[in-house]
Amino acid sequence: MGEQSPESARSLETAELTKAFGGVRALDAASVTFQPGRVNALIGPNGSGKTTFFNCVTGMIRPDSGQVSYRGRDLTGRAPHVVARAGLGRTFQLCRVFPRMSALDNVLVAARPGGLVAKLRGAHRRADVDRARSWLTRLGIEHLADVEARNMSWGQQKLLELAGVLMSDPETVLLDEPAGGVNPALLDRIGSLVRDLNAEGRTFVIVEHNMDLVMSISDHIVVFDRGRPIAEGPPSVIRSDERVLGAYLGV
Numbered sequence: 165m166g167e168q169s170p171e172s173a174r175s176l177e178t179a180e181l182t183k184a185f186g187g188v189r190a191l192d193a194a195s196v197t198f199q200p201g202r203v204n205a206l207i208g209p210n211g212s213g214k215t216t217f218f219n220c221v222t223g224m225i226r227p228d229s230g231q232v233s234y235r236g237r238d239l240t241g242r243a244p245h246v247v248a249r250a251g252l253g254r255t256f257q258l259c260r261v262f263p264r265m266s267a268l269d270n271v272l273v274a275a276r277p278g279g280l281v282a283k284l285r286g287a288h289r290r291a292d293v294d295r296a297r298s299w300l301t302r303l304g305i306e307h308l309a310d311v312e313a314r315n316m317s318w319g320q321q322k323l324l325e326l327a328g329v330l331m332s333d334p335e336t337v338l339l340d341e342p343a344g345g346v347n348p349a350l351l352d353r354i355g356s357l358v359r360d361l362n363a364e365g366r367t368f369v370i371v372e373h374n375m376d377l378v379m380s381i382s383d384h385i386v387v388f389d390r391g392r393p394i395a396e397g398p399p400s401v402i403r404s405d406e407r408v409l410g411a412y413l414g415v
């Protein structure tokens with residue numbers, strides 16, 4: 165990917181990333197750069213390839229061709245735990261938590277690959293427990309530490325999943341529809357949390373349909389249509405871009 169500036173040496177980049185499902189080109193030679201230190205958003209109409217992009221970047225599915233690199237390191241087709249260890253954390257559109265485990269245990273189990281084994285042995289490290297509690301506190305759900313995830317609201321479960329991701333201290337966090345199905349109060353909390361975590365040095369890439377949230381928290385927006393970027397820039401530019409409007413209207 166040529167000579168790199170210090171910024172791009174730390175960025176998340178894809179080059180010509182392509183993935184087809186049968187006859188559908190979910191990703192069509194998508195070349196994207198997400199700079200470090202920003203709140204980046206990835207938006208686009210339904211079916212434009214956003215989740216497939218996340219899945220290819222995080223090793224959930226293997227692209228047919230093209231490359232994924234992070235901080236100058238080639239991560240193409242690497243397993244999810246390798247991608248996570250490289251500093252990329254991720255939440256899912258359909259939030260992934262263990263429904264019959266307490267909130268605290270969910271965060272502890274997410275902390276490390278051996279977390280579930282440690283849980284079964286009842287042998288969590290004190291330092292991990294303290295850290296898990298402090299993330300629950302930071303996300304405003306410490307009062308639910310002993311509540312089973314299935315008894316928490318959808319929005320609270322999303323915060324819980326995020327707490328688990330943050331336990332691994334990722335430098336970059338990929339959020340898949342953080343606002344989906346979340347009530348307005350919690351939405352505000354998620355928005356300010358993302359901004360605060362970003363101010364502390366964490367990079368975000370957020371797939372989101374809630375345009376109010378996207379426009380209010382993003383520094384940089386990439387717009388997908390039919391599996392590839394069609395526009396990018398700050399919210400002020402994206403808001404008035406005719407290609408973006410056209411993509412959403414299907415013209």
Ligand SMILES: Nc1ncnc2c1ncn2[C@@H]1O[C@H](COP(=O)(O)OP(=O)(O)OP(=O)(O)O)[C@@H](O)[C@H]1O
Nearest residue numbers: 185188189190208209210211212213214215216217
């Ligand atoms: N596992 C799969 N099998 C078959 N087709 C798939 C699969 N995953 C995605 N697709 C197709 O690939 C295209 C891109 O889907 P993708 O979920 O990546 O889009 P998206 O932008 O995330 O959509 P949404 O905003 O609705 O979540 C769609 O046409 C979708 O139907």
